Amino acid sequence: MRVEDPELFDRAYLLEDTINQRRARSGKDPVYLTRFNTPLRTLVDPGTQFLPLIDDIDSGCDSGWRMT
Template structure:
């Protein structure tokens, strides 16, 4: 979260839009409500490869 905040502070100083380091299109502090459970059960198991752990 600190990295994302630092990046966005620098982007704001340059007049650029924020970027987010999650696939949810919002800040990590909002996207992941419990950092201890950051790897929750959002994997639907439908065969798509969104997690980056495909075929491992």
């Protein structure tokens, strides 16, 4: 999301920050929007280049099964 839609990514981490600021005022532990137990803004460094997924490459195989 950081690469494909940076504005939406910014909104997501601002939402996470807002939630955690309110939880901190109530004396509660922080929560995160990912399963990695780390803040969203620090999870992926800006400028990180991602490899294309296999699905993005036209392999000529529609069924997903390889005949050998």
